[in-house]
Amino acid sequence: MGSTCYLISDLHLTSDRPDTFKAFAKFVSGEAAKLKLYILGDLFEAWLGDDDDSSLANEVRIILKTFTDTGGQLYIMPGNRDFLLGEAFCDTVGATLLTDPTVHIIGSKPTLLMHGDTLCTDDTEYQKFRKISRDPSWKTNVLSKSLEERRDLAKNLRQMSSEANSNKAESIMDVNTSTVDEFMGLYDITQLIHGHTHRPQHHQETFGDRWVLGAWEKEAWILKITDDERLLKAIRI
Ligand code: MN
Numbered sequence: 001m002g003s004t005c006y007l008i009s010d011l012h013l014t015s016d017r018p019d020t021f022k023a024f025a026k027f028v029s030g031e032a033a034k035l036k037l038y039i040l041g042d043l044f045e046a047w048l049g050d051d052d053d054s055s056l057a058n059e060v061r062i063i064l065k066t067f068t069d070t071g072g073q074l075y076i077m078p079g080n081r082d083f084l085l086g087e088a089f090c091d092t093v094g095a096t097l098l099t100d101p102t103v104h105i106i107g108s109k110p111t112l113l114m115h116g117d118t119l120c121t122d123d124t125e126y127q128k129f130r131k132i133s134r135d136p137s138w139k140t141n142v143l144s145k146s147l148e149e150r151r152d153l154a155k156n157l158r159q160m161s162s163e164a165n166s167n168k169a170e171s172i173m174d175v176n177t178s179t180v181d182e183f184m185g186l187y188d189i190t191q192l193i194h195g196h197t198h199r200p201q202h203h204q205e206t207f208g209d210r211w212v213l214g215a216w217e218k219e220a221w222i223l224k225i226t227d228d229e230r231l232l233k234a235i236r237i
Pocket of ligand 1: 081
């Protein structure tokens, strides 16, 4: 059991979905307790910065701190929704912050871990926004605003993104397979795990296995990996 590890992403936790939060709390304190857990982005539907003081943010802090205090190992990678999540949040909950991408040994294999948005290179409009919003001066500027101002900004960004996405072809919102090959080749690995696209599945790619995690909407998607087992499963929320 020592090497059992779980990978999840795209929970999109928000105060509007107490059922998802409950499923998450149950998983972290139950099946995943005392084990290794990777959260590969978009734990939150929106994240205003590590000073976020919403009751949801605080409840998640408590759950994750309890997880690490009782022997769980926690790794968190920010996604495109919660890209302002940083060291301060991770310190509070006893987690290690992962940069995107990162190579870790998972199930005895060097594995490339990503949120997945950087693989969606057909969505040029989104990639442009991504570049701007990851700029340190953009971040500093946003984080200097009050929580209230940032709350409005996040709302506007979400609205703009859902309007833009409703006009995009399905294929544009998925990964570009040449980009997948480029990353897997560049990092010289045979296992890639990512989320973001909400298309949970196992793919056989040119350089090896690609596991796509699922979003926590109707089901909680969990990838369980041991030295000799890889299991992508969905638990009804
Ligand atoms: Mn995402």
